[in-house]
Amino acid sequence: MFSPLVLGLQMGLTTAMPMPAALVALDRHPQFELDRYTRQIEAEGGWWVEMENQLLVVAPPSRLPGLLAGERVVSDLGWLRPDDLALQTRACGIDEGPALPAIADTGRFALVRTPATLLPYKTPDVSEWRPLLPNRTITKDLRARGLMAMAKAAPDADVQLRVDALDTQRWFDTLSTLASYDRSSYGAGIDQARNWLIGEFSTLGLQVTTQTFTIGGTATQVENVIARLPGSHYPDDLVIVGGHYDSRQQNIHDPNQTPGAEDNASGCAGVLEAARVFSQFPPQRTMIFVCFAGEEQGLYGGDAYAHSLQSDDGTITNVELAVIMDMIGYSGDADLDVLLETSSSLSTLFPVFTTAAATYAPELRLISDTSYCCSDHAPLITLGAPALLTIENDYSPSMPSGYQHYHKTTDLPANVTRAQQMGGAILKMNIAVLTEAAGMAPLFADDFE
Numbered sequence: 001m002f003s004p005l006v007l008g009l010q011m012g013l014t015t016a017m018p019m020p021a022a023l024v025a026l027d028r029h030p031q032f033e034l035d036r037y038t039r040q041i042e043a044e045g046g047w048w049v050e051m052e053n054q055l056l057v058v059a060p061p062s063r064l065p066g067l068l069a070g071e072r073v074v075s076d077l078g079w080l081r082p083d084d085l086a087l088q089t090r091a092c093g094i095d096e097g098p099a100l101p102a103i104a105d106t107g108r109f110a111l112v113r114t115p116a117t118l119l120p121y122k123t124p125d126v127s128e129w130r131p132l133l134p135n136r137t138i139t140k141d142l143r144a145r146g147l148m149a150m151a152k153a154a155p156d157a158d159v160q161l162r163v164d165a166l167d168t169q170r171w172f173d174t175l176s177t178l179a180s181y182d183r184s185s186y187g188a189g190i191d192q193a194r195n196w197l198i199g200e201f202s203t204l205g206l207q208v209t210t211q212t213f214t215i216g217g218t219a220t221q222v223e224n225v226i227a228r229l230p231g232s233h234y235p236d237d238l239v240i241v242g243g244h245y246d247s248r249q250q251n252i253h254d255p256n257q258t259p260g261a262e263d264n265a266s267g268c269a270g271v272l273e274a275a276r277v278f279s280q281f282p283p284q285r286t287m288i289f290v291c292f293a294g295e296e297q298g299l300y301g302g303d304a305y306a307h308s309l310q311s312d313d314g315t316i317t318n319v320e321l322a323v324i325m326d327m328i329g330y331s332g333d334a335d336l337d338v339l340l341e342t343s344s345s346l347s348t349l350f351p352v353f354t355t356a357a358a359t360y361a362p363e364l365r366l367i368s369d370t371s372y373c374c375s376d377h378a379p380l381i382t383l384g385a386p387a388l389l390t391i392e393n394d395y396s397p398s399m400p401s402g403y404q405h406y407h408k409t410t411d412l413p414a415n416v417t418r419a420q421q422m423g424g425a426i427l428k429m430n431i432a433v434l435t436e437a438a439g440m441a442p443l444f445a446d447d448f449e
């Protein structure tokens with residue numbers, strides 16, 4: 001996984017050599033200035049990694065002091081090569097190892113010193129580790145870099161109509177109903193939740209199907225719930241909205257209640273709320289609302305669904321966009337920070353969400369994240385569909401304002417603080433993006449068409 005030779009070839013021999021390193025605070029840098037700074041670091045033979053509001057700066061000993069002059073240095077990290085560092089997931093692995101001391105927290109990963117042994121998981125989409133590659137942005141604070149302000153547009157009346165149709169109280173009531181079912185993959189409540197979801201989508205007039213699969217290595221069968229809203233103009237094009245409805249305890253064999261209000265009644269309720277909005281406003285492209293099962297044991301539902309699209313005459317190439325919601329309700333403080341997670345090859349999606357948030361939900365602080373893992377967007381991305389996860393950034397119990405009820409019996413609706421502010425803002429952004437992706441059919445039929 002960490003071959004010094006391969007990395008050395010990728011980055012040129014200079015960066016493969018150990019050099020002195022420091023972590024710099026980026027509080028004052030707008031994007032233009034940051035671009036100039038990183039170009040300068042590379043020109044002087046060094047390398048860098050951007051992580052939200054911190055920049056790792058590594059450069060030859062004669063150059064580093066000049067590069068750090070006038071910057072606020074957070075920590076001196078000694079001499080480093082990229083191989084000496086790795087990214088470790090925080091609170092999103094399946095059976096993750098002990099959290100190593102973080103040099104910096106970034107998205108759903110922490111930058112740590114590479115341990116002597118790395119044990120990759122069998123499912124690459126949920127791997128606990130990522131190698132650190134030089135000259136990369138892992139996460140970017142889009143608001144602090146000035147990119148939200150630049151992306152703000154005049155609201156479009158038709159998009160605004162759909163955004164305003166969002167009912168955050170109704171979404172929170174859905175969250176609470178889902179949390180009343182014990183949705184462990186191995187419990188009886190998961191079937192009750194599935195039946196309830198089928199009933200709700202059917203009431204909206206959508207075509208509902210289920211997809212049965214087994215959770216890897218077990219005989220346990222669970223089902224994805226898939227609701228279809230046919231597009232008026234381009235029925236073969238697909239816009240997917242998804243989120244898992246199963247939940248778990250930290251120990252996945254724990255038989256205690258798994259209310260999973262934040263993880264992930266919040267996201268699944270968001271899928272249903274989006275279905276309620278768009279069933280009133282017919283889209284031009286077909287919209288598919290999916291509540292996945294078997295996510296918590298290794299993305300089995302997302303994987304089964306992505307493969308079904310791939311095997312179905314290449315339907316996966318018809319996917320215009322997939323927006324996945326996982327943990328969208330909690331904010332530990334007044335800062336409504338949300339991660340936009342996708343792969344670096346899909347980074348053109350970031351400006352789309354940035355414009356939507358800046359225009360319809362400016363209360364959000366967006367953070368882009370290209371080290372995606374560990375939710376139902378991952379199998380779709382792996383098979384070539386453009387997918388992006390929206391997830392709040394206070395999810396991790398190891399953070400000061402983090403969610404202390406993650407994967408516990410106390411993940412109850414009452415503990416999802418600021419739910420309507422946070423979930424409401426994320427849903428406003430997502431509904432605006434989905435409106436643009438799915439296209440707007442005329443609200444009233446034209447007799448002469």
Ligand SMILES: [Zn+2]
Binds near residue numbers: 244264326
């Ligand atoms: Zn989840």
